[in-house]
Amino acid sequence: MTLSGIHVPLITPFAADGEIAFDALEDLARAALDDGASGLVALGTTAEVATLAEEERRAVIEICGRVCRERGATLTVGAGSADTRSTAEALRALKGEADAALVTVPAFVRPSEAGVLAHFTALAEQTPVPLVVYNIPYRTGQSVGAATLRRLGELPMVAGVKHAVGGVDLDTVALLADPPEGFAVLAGDDPFLSALLALGASGGILASAHLRTGEFAELFRAWRAGEVEHARALGHRLSLMSAAMFAEPNPTVLKGVLHAQGRIPTADVRLPLVPASRASVEAALRML
Numbered sequence: 001m002t003l004s005g006i007h008v009p010l011i012t013p014f015a016a017d018g019e020i021a022f023d024a025l026e027d028l029a030r031a032a033l034d035d036g037a038s039g040l041v042a043l044g045t046t047a048e049v050a051t052l053a054e055e056e057r058r059a060v061i062e063i064c065g066r067v068c069r070e071r072g073a074t075l076t077v078g079a080g081s082a083d084t085r086s087t088a089e090a091l092r093a094l095k096g097e098a099d100a101a102l103v104t105v106p107a108f109v110r111p112s113e114a115g116v117l118a119h120f121t122a123l124a125e126q127t128p129v130p131l132v133v134y135n136i137p138y139r140t141g142q143s144v145g146a147a148t149l150r151r152l153g154e155l156p157m158v159a160g161v162k163h164a165v166g167g168v169d170l171d172t173v174a175l176l177a178d179p180p181e182g183f184a185v186l187a188g189d190d191p192f193l194s195a196l197l198a199l200g201a202s203g204g205i206l207a208s209a210h211l212r213t214g215e216f217a218e219l220f221r222a223w224r225a226g227e228v229e230h231a232r233a234l235g236h237r238l239s240l241m242s243a244a245m246f247a248e249p250n251p252t253v254l255k256g257v258l259h260a261q262g263r264i265p266t267a268d269v270r271l272p273l274v275p276a277s278r279a280s281v282e283a284a285l286r287m288l
């Protein structure tokens with residue numbers, strides 16, 4: 001499979017009683033695809049996945065899958081833990097449910113790059129769906145350089161990487177200069193989307209694309225079409241808006257904004273997250 005374009009990792013909206021607001025989730029899913037996203041990501045970090053019970057996770061996958069099937073869009077589902085065996089088991093459960101799985105580099109364990117390669121090699125042998133490696137060292141504590149990413153990209157069931165290293169470093173430039181055939185490099189740090197697209201990234205998985213989704217899709221199209229002046233100006237505007245969404249831990253500011261827009265019933269998050277301050281939400285709203 002070839003992954004490209006803008007993919008929206010959906011938040012999990014909560015009602016006042018703390019339960020998932022499924023209607024609001026479905027509305028967000030439909031709006032993202034209607035406004036130009038190529039796909040949805042269910043159960044990403046933006047979904048507060050660590051706080052969702054098993055039956056809640058299944059219900060989220062069901063809704064996102066139904067909306068994606070209706071629209072012919074790609075559904076990627078977050079699956080992964082610091083344990084190879086249980087990650088393989090979670091992947092097997094995605095057979096027929098997802099087009100791809102977003103699998104985080106094992107967090108906290110810090111297994112070395114050789115361990116990361118061994119983890120994904122074992123998963124690639126067992127998974128029924130293509131894998132997207134989620135490279136996010138500030139959350140996992142494990143960096144993965146361009147040489148290892150290239151080797152991961154050569155594994156038969158690895159379709160791409162969600163690349164979120166907090167900037168445009170030398171490994172990012174080296175990987176994008178020479179990616180393995182058919183390997184999608186997707187921007188995973190919202191403020192750096194435009195810079196990575198300029199370097200040849202295939203798209204992005206971006207929480208802030210809940211907002212101004214059509215402009216994110218236009219940014220992707222414009223870089224692809226080589227409309228540099230237009231893409232650069234649009235990219236600058238969207239990057240600054242994205243930065244405002246990440247002034248406090250994701251997705252707290254985003255939820256504050258979506259609630260202020262009347263798109264979700266509350267801005268509630270589950271502990272250990274706490275709601276964003278009013279000042280951060282108001283600052284983000286001013287950037288829209």
Ligand SMILES: O=C(O)C1=N[C@H](C(=O)O)C[C@H](O)C1
Pocket residue numbers: 009041043044045046047188189190205206207208250251
């Ligand atoms: O859930 C995701 O996928 C994303 N998570 C990132 C994070 O919270 O660190 C941000 C990115 O926009 C998408």
